[in-house]
């Protein structure tokens with residue numbers, strides 16, 4: 508089993524995670540500011556927990572994977588800075604509470620932290636990869652600017668490197684760990700879909 512196969516075996520779940528009406532509205536320009544703002548407020552909080560999950564993955568990783576994982580942490584650092592700048596520009600607070608979808612997603616990451624490395628590396632790839640795929644189609648202004656990093660070739664290349672290290676970890680994983688990875692991948696897809704939906708519902 509490898510990352511690519513996961514997206515094919517669970518085509519429907521993968522599609523729902525990466526093709527939400529929220530994204531269609533970014534492309535047409537119909538997304539309402541309140542919807543983007545909710546995404547931003549909630550995704551900042553998610554980003555904090557994701558950083559910790561990333562640290563757990565790094566802690567379990569073999570040294571030959573450090574290079575790529577450390578470069579990912581640099582990307583997250585830039586992303587967390589971007590949240591602060593963009594929140595200021597839009598007069599948003601980053602001190603809100605997580606809504607249920609975000610809270611459940613974060614709880615999933617915390618529970619996963621002590622699982623075997625192949626599970627962590629694959630879910631890490633999966634989470635980053637959803638945004639690379641989700642932002643692949645051109646978006647209308649201002650969302651083209653706001654999501655420009657996820658749409659960039661730099662991000663695409665980074666996600667590809669994550670795929671390579673996850674695939675390497677999966678190759679030597681036990682069957683049991685591979686099955687667990689597959690189950691968690693499916694749950695991750697459902698959390699992604701629910702996260703977009705939660706932001707989309709900022710406007711009734």
Ligand SMILES: Cc1ncc(C[n+]2csc(CCO)c2C)c(N)n1
Nearest residue numbers: 550553582583586634635638657702
């Ligand atoms: C719910 C949710 N899922 C995935 C990502 C993707 N992602 C996680 S951290 C980061 C910055 C660069 O590593 C990106 C793009 C997200 N932001 N929010």
